[in-house]
Amino acid sequence: MGETGDWSIDSHSGRDGTTGAPAVLTAETVDGYWDALMARDESAALATAWSALDCGVPAETVVLDLVGAAQSRVGAEWAANLLTVAQEHAATALGDRVLAALGGHPGYRRHAPAPRGRVTVACVDGEWHAMPARLLAEVLSLGGWRVDFLGAHVPGPHLISHLHESGPDVVALSATLALRLPDAHAAITACQAASVPVLAGGAAFGPHGEYARLLGADAWAGDARAALAVLDRPLPRPRPPHQAVDDLPHLADQEYTHVAANRSRIVSAIVAALQEQVPAMRDYTPQQMQYTIEDIDHIVRFLASALYVDDAALFAGFIAWTRAILSDRGVPPHALTSALDLLGTQLRDFPRATSLNAAGHAAMEARAA
Amino acid sequence: MSTESATESFDPSTVASILALAPFPVVVVDGGGRVVDANPAAVEAVPGMRVDAGFEDCVPRWLAEAHAAGRPHASGRIGNRLVRGTASRWPGGRLAWWLAGDDDSDFGSDDGSDSGSDFGLDSGSDPASGHRRPGSALDAGATAFLVEASNQLMSSLNVERSLEITATLAARHLAEVAVVVAPPSRRRIAITRVARSGAVERRTLRVDPAEVPGLSEALQGFPPVPSRWIDPAAAPGWLVPGDLQEPGSLIVTPLPGNGIPAGALVLLRGRGQERFTESEEALARVFAARAGAAISAALLFTRQSALARTLAEDLMPPSLTRVGGVELAGGYRPAGDEQRLGGDFYDFHGPTPDDPGVLVVFGDVSGKGVAAAMLAGRIRTSISVLRTVESDHERMLQSLNRALLSSRHTRFATLVLASARSVADGVAVRVTCGGHPPPLVVRTDGSVERAASRGTLIGAVESVRATSSEFLLAPGETCLLYSDGITDAVGGLSGTEHYGADRLEQALAGCAGLPAEAVVERIQMLAEQWLTSNRRDDMAVVAITAPIAPIRPPAPVG
Numbered sequence: 025m026g027e028t029g030d031w032s033i034d035s036h037s038g039r040d041g042t043t044g045a046p047a048v049l050t051a052e053t054v055d056g057y058w059d060a061l062m063a064r065d066e067s068a069a070l071a072t073a074w075s076a077l078d079c080g081v082p083a084e085t086v087v088l089d090l091v092g093a094a095q096s097r098v099g100a101e102w103a104a105n106l107l108t109v110a111q112e113h114a115a116t117a118l119g120d121r122v123l124a125a126l127g128g129h130p131g132y133r134r135h136a137p138a139p140r141g142r143v144t145v146a147c148v149d150g151e152w153h154a155m156p157a158r159l160l161a162e163v164l165s166l167g168g169w170r171v172d173f174l175g176a177h178v179p180g181p182h183l184i185s186h187l188h189e190s191g192p193d194v195v196a197l198s199a200t201l202a203l204r205l206p207d208a209h210a211a212i213t214a215c216q217a218a219s220v221p222v223l224a225g226g227a228a229f230g231p232h233g234e235y236a237r238l239l240g241a242d243a244w245a246g247d248a249r250a251a252l253a254v255l256d257r258p259l260p261r262p263r264p265p266h267q268a269v270d271d272l273p274h275l276a277d278q279e280y281t282h283v284a285a286n287r288s289r290i291v292s293a294i295v296a297a298l299q300e301q302v303p304a305m306r307d308y309t310p311q312q313m314q315y316t317i318e319d320i321d322h323i324v325r326f327l328a329s330a331l332y333v334d335d336a337a338l339f340a341g342f343i344a345w346t347r348a349i350l351s352d353r354g355v356p357p358h359a360l361t362s363a364l365d366l367l368g369t370q371l372r373d374f375p376r377a378t379s380l381n382a383a384g385h386a387a388m389e390a391r392a393a
Numbered sequence: 394m395s396t397e398s399a400t401e402s403f404d405p406s407t408v409a410s411i412l413a414l415a416p417f418p419v420v421v422v423d424g425g426g427r428v429v430d431a432n433p434a435a436v437e438a439v440p441g442m443r444v445d446a447g448f449e450d451c452v453p454r455w456l457a458e459a460h461a462a463g464r465p466h467a468s469g470r471i472g473n474r475l476v477r478g479t480a481s482r483w484p485g486g487r488l489a490w491w492l493a494g495d496d497d498s499d500f501g502s503d504d505g506s507d508s509g510s511d512f513g514l515d516s517g518s519d520p521a522s523g524h525r526r527p528g529s530a531l532d533a534g535a536t537a538f539l540v541e542a543s544n545q546l547m548s549s550l551n552v553e554r555s556l557e558i559t560a561t562l563a564a565r566h567l568a569e570v571a572v573v574v575a576p577p578s579r580r581r582i583a584i585t586r587v588a589r590s591g592a593v594e595r596r597t598l599r600v601d602p603a604e605v606p607g608l609s610e611a612l613q614g615f616p617p618v619p620s621r622w623i624d625p626a627a628a629p630g631w632l633v634p635g636d637l638q639e640p641g642s643l644i645v646t647p648l649p650g651n652g653i654p655a656g657a658l659v660l661l662r663g664r665g666q667e668r669f670t671e672s673e674e675a676l677a678r679v680f681a682a683r684a685g686a687a688i689s690a691a692l693l694f695t696r697q698s699a700l701a702r703t704l705a706e707d708l709m710p711p712s713l714t715r716v717g718g719v720e721l722a723g724g725y726r727p728a729g730d731e732q733r734l735g736g737d738f739y740d741f742h743g744p745t746p747d748d749p750g751v752l753v754v755f756g757d758v759s760g761k762g763v764a765a766a767m768l769a770g771r772i773r774t775s776i777s778v779l780r781t782v783e784s785d786h787e788r789m790l791q792s793l794n795r796a797l798l799s800s801r802h803t804r805f806a807t808l809v810l811a812s813a814r815s816v817a818d819g820v821a822v823r824v825t826c827g828g829h830p831p832p833l834v835v836r837t838d839g840s841v842e843r844a845a846s847r848g849t850l851i852g853a854v855e856s857v858r859a860t861s862s863e864f865l866l867a868p869g870e871t872c873l874l875y876s877d878g879i880t881d882a883v884g885g886l887s888g889t890e891h892y893g894a895d896r897l898e899q900a901l902a903g904c905a906g907l908p909a910e911a912v913v914e915r916i917q918m919l920a921e922q923w924l925t926s927n928r929r930d931d932m933a934v935v936a937i938t939a940p941i942a943p944i945r946p947p948a949p950v951g
Contacts, residue, residue: 109903114908117907150921176914188549191551264541288888
């Protein structure tokens with residue numbers, strides 16, 4: 025949960041209106057909203073956002089720079105161990121409710137934009153971070169698009185039958201965690217096979233959309249405003265149906281397949297070996313044991329994703345991020361190093377996995393230095 | 394023709410790159426019999442062929458002999474293909490051998506599928522534009538077009554998209570302007586038109602298709618009227634886009650459907666353009682057959698899915714929200730990703746004069762898929778009626794049991810009824826289980842309790858008994874109703890372990906103080922992430938939560 029960065033983040037707040045400068049968000053509003061979110065005071069949060077609309081702040085600004093920005097801050101504070109998972113969930117649910125209620129403000133759709141096409145907004149199967157997609161859906165709708173928002177964790181068959189039924193001009197696919205890249209690729213390929221071009225977005229696709237390109241998406245946007253701009257011009261019809269592996273010839277070496285298919289076995293072997301090396305683990309409570317297993321499973325799944333896109337930087341970035349997360353929570357780094365060592369032993373016959381593992385080790389040392 | 398001087402002036406690098414594109418083998422030989430250039434087709438077709446090789450060493454004997462004898466023509470086999478070689482003089486005293494297939498098998502690309510590009514239609518007036526395959530009316534360009542068309546047409550099951558693809562392909566490859574006309578409905582016809590500019594227009598017009606010669610017949614599925622019999626000047630204004638000055642020729646061809654026509658395709662070219670030839674008309678008919686099949690499939694899918702959607706609407710779980718000071722949220726994922734329906738269900742009913750609280754119904758019908766969903770729908774309907782005359786949980790379950798036993802179904806169901814109403818210090822809840830695992834309650838301190846209610850499952854035995862359990866939820870506390878799909882989720886490290894009640898309780902312990910939606914999302918997410926395979930049961934959860942703070946709606950703007 026809570027990896028930082030999503031397409032709601034945007035450094036510039038507010039755009040020039042057509043007539044005169046629209047009201048901007050004040051620091052007081054931003055702080056007031058944040059305090060309400062932290063106090064779980066839904067009424068206060070809504071009242072703050074509501075009064076910003078009252079003051080003439082454009083709806084898009086309220087959606088992205090107030091609600092969206094607070095959501096990004098929630099993710100960042102979770103990563104820094106300033107918020108618990110429960111607080112993160114609560115704040116997200118609250119943000120969601122505020123967004124739903126804002127539509128009732130008489131000034132929300134003050135500027136009726138010219139009608140645009142129809143767009144489907146969905147999260148990739150297995151992706152539970154719905155907020156970035158929700159913000160995008162809101163902004164596209166404000167921009168005149170007819171939006172079908174399918175929410176988090178949309179199974180491929182649901183998405184495709186929706187596309188056939190509604191015939192949108194484009195589908196916007198959101199993924200936040202890089203773990204979802206293989207699923208994202210399957211979804212992109214399937215949408216294109218249904219003759220609907222794909223706009224990819226969300227932190228999973230890389231800071232510059234490099235994985236969106238790699239996986240053959242028809243377009244990429246770094247945030248919701250960029251998405252609105254990208255969709256200004258119609259996307260070309262997607263490529264004819266093709267196999268996912270056509271985009272990624274390195275998959276023929278079966279390393280991704282091996283790691284993904286044998287994940288449980290690899291994780292079990294690492295946990296068993298770790299118990300040999302770290303005697304303290306024998307006294308772990310079942311809960312502690314469960315967390316350890318989940319952490320190792322997470323590492324292996326990330327390695328599989330990195331093998332899928334064949335990018336050592338993805339794995340190195342994940343290791344550096346994990347190390348920071350653990351150190352904020354007082355977990356010493358040597359456990360992570362040991363896990364990487366054992367993972368290396370498990371996969372020593374696989375050259376690409378071995379070099380990714382080395383990149384992970386390098387990331388550990390770079391951070392330690 | 395002064396071939397000599399023309400060839401001398403060629404830039405060698407240009408020649409080489411053109412040679413590389415040639416669809417059949419070309420080999421350039423110098424005066425000493427050495428190969429100085431061989432295009433990729435030659436390297437592929439002639440074993441051992443490479444630059445610097447001796448020409449006579451690597452080609453078959455019939456060709457080597459012709460070369461040695463200075464004969465410019467020869468034929469024989471390369472591999473199992475019959476080939477005709479023709480030599481031409483090349484700059485620098487060299488000789489080029491052009492090796493063209495002598496039968497209907499081409500060298501070079503055997504599949505026409507790699508071509509996505511436009512092509513010139515064989516108008517029949519230019520015999521040099523490629524040979525025809527015996528027995529086939531289509532040239533290679535037409536084949537490539539039909540392959541591309543099929544690729545695009547089979548990709549969509551959306552009717553509008555199929556019409557648009559049909560019109561776009563036809564305008565780009567067969568004509569200047571293409572119009573797809575849907576069968577008339579209530580005296581209106583819908584047209585999808587692609588203009589010369591490539592712009593797609595959709596219109597519904599109140600016009601008579603008989604205004605276009607041959608269109609009425611095509612829409613009724615009669616054989617097409619030959620183009621030469623149609624006077625293009627008779628085309629009405631609504632058919633011709635603004636950017637086509639004056640139609641010069643016109644093809645009207647039916648789009649065959651599932652026994653009834655899927656519409657008609659009208660192709661137009663402006664005056665001054667070449668008129669459609671017979672072979673172009675033939676190609677248009679072949680294309681229309683494929684497009685018609687695709688449009689019909691899309692129509693069929695649309696009708697079926699609209700029917701399924703209408704039938705399913707009442708069976709889908711309702712969206713839950715806050716009712717009378719009680720927070721409700723629900724989440725549902727049926728067993729198969731292909732289906733939106735399953736045997737797990739939930740529903741809620743607002744307060745009645747007899748019962749000031751909301752009634753949440755949560756259940757699980759034996760079996761999966763649509764059949765289970767149908768019975769779930771009947772149970773929901775029955776309860777909504779019972780609710781108006783009965784507020785006692787046990788008596789409701791008993792009535793429902795009698796109704797199920799007397800129906801022809803052999804299925805049974807487990808059920809939880811939960812009444813919740815807002816009180817001064819939280820939410821008062823009464824739950825009654827009919828054969829369903831009792832709901833869990835998470836307290837503010839993170840402890841988790843199981844509601845003390847038991848009862849018989851519904852629809853299996855003559856008499857059912859159930860005991861209710863009552864408790865108070867303080868602000869931030871949640872009562873969680875769940876189906877066994879959650880606890881029976883199979884996965885974990887071994888891939889064979891159940892998620893289990895213990896893990897569920899542990900997960901719920903972390904949900905103290907969360908809003909109802911967040912509890913539902915978290916439980917769903919943890920259970921889904923536990924799964925290691927796609928095999929799973931329906932999964933449903935409902936959270937009944939006492940809100941942390943009372944909600945004041947924002948003041949209306951002045």
